[in-house]
Amino acid sequence: MSTPIVAIVGRPNVGKSTLFNRILGIREAIVHNLPGVTRDRKYAEAEWSGRKFTVVDTGGFVPDSEDIFEKAIREQAEIAIEEADVIVFVVDATDGIVPLDRQIAEALRRTNKPVHLVVNKIDSARRELLVHEFHELGLGDPHSIAALGGRQIGDFLDVICNSFEAVPAEEEETRIRLAVIGKPNVGKSSLVNALLGVNRSVVSEVPGTTRDSIDSILKYYGEEVILVDTAGLRKKSRVKESLEFFSALRTLRSIDQSDVAVILFDAERGIDKQDLHIVETALEHRRPSLIAVNKWDLVEKETNTARNYETVIRQKLGMYDYLPIVFISALTKQRVSKVIDLAKEIHAENHRRIETSRLNDIMLPIIEHYPPVSSSPKEIKIKYITQTKSAPPVFSFFCNEPKLVQESYRRFLMNKIREHFGFQGIPLTISFRPK
Secondary structure (H helix, E strand, O other), rough: OOOOEEEOOOOOOHHHHHHHHHHHHOOOOOOOOOOOOOOOOOEEEEEEEEEEEEEEOOOOOOOOOOHHHHHHHHHHHHHHHHHOOOOEEEEEEOOOOOHHHHHHHHHOOOOOEEEEEEEEOOHHHHOOOOOOHHHHHHOOOEOOOOOOOOOOOHHHHHHHHHHOOOOOOOOOOOOOOEEEEEOOOHHHHHHHHHHHOOOOOOOOOOOOOOOOOOEEEEEEEEEEEEEEOOOOOHHHHHHOOHHHHHHHHHHHHHHOOEEEEEEEEEEEOOHHHHHHHHHHHHHHHOOOEEEEEOOHHHHHOOOOHHHHHHHHHHHHHHHHHOOOOOEOOOOOOOHHHHHHHHHHHHHHHOOOOHHHHHHHHHHHHHHHOOOOOOOOOOOOOOEEEEEEEEEOEEEEEEEOHHHHHHHHHHHHHHHHHHHOOOOOOOOOOEEEEEO
């Protein structure tokens, strides 16, 4: 199921960013009492009572303003409202209802989406009387909070999370979902079209043509595979255009819902920090992944060109050098079917379990030969290993001093597991637990 999106909207300077920070428990947004400080939407993943959701902070919503800056804020807020599953409308108890509040309330009533009216700056029981005025907005019973001090935030989040639980669960999908991700204009739509044999997505030389994630069904040797052509990912600092923010957000949701991420590089441009950021994003979301280097037909070939190119990629990938790499051309359809074959192999690997006896027979002698170094006088002794989960795999190492095991040794064990058991393209987790 998709992670619900909660959009925080309201006129300028009512405490939207303060509420955003309070929900996240961090001071991530810029909070200042000047209107318009939050120019762009900010988003982050949040969790309450075991329920995860994405919370979006918007700039102050000014419905009818002709000011260029305020029009841009309004456009962003309108997109946030359109994309959101739940809307949180924040008003200021100290100001009472102002004409802007009425305009925003009228716009929200037309959305037919769940709207929670939040009266901010109710920092004591004595100020609760100020809440009653806001019934006039016609958005149901207001929730009184103090975002700055945290008063009644928990009660408010309980109400929001209960609405998420009312969403019916989707049927389990048995088909493999492949999310094709990468920078704008690396050929994501062209690859999907080459695989499908039809122009399912609009292909253009203008970066950013694909604004939304598009699902297509591919029949591959009698088996159905879902291909998701996503909007191009940019670094957050470069996401300036209004629609690009939610393009990136939808892409992240597509990654979360996928079984395998196909990360597309451009052979002509080479690999830059933005490519590496996209790799990191996919693996931080624990998605099995592969790299497809597109436009390989445009590269001048010599002996070992592909091998040398792959060596350069793996050096730049660093700790993520376990991803399989395939060189393709979406234009000529060279090796595009290899992408599907590799993705299916990775998907199977992700669900594989290693027998505990085999795991211990191979790993314990390695650990005995290369024991972990402790930063304290205590000796670390690892006695037993088991795989506790698959998709993605989790390996538990039982030892006497779990907290003393260094990160470098964790990476050493990961490399040894890959060396002996495979798991190419799979993000592994190693936990150290008391015996």
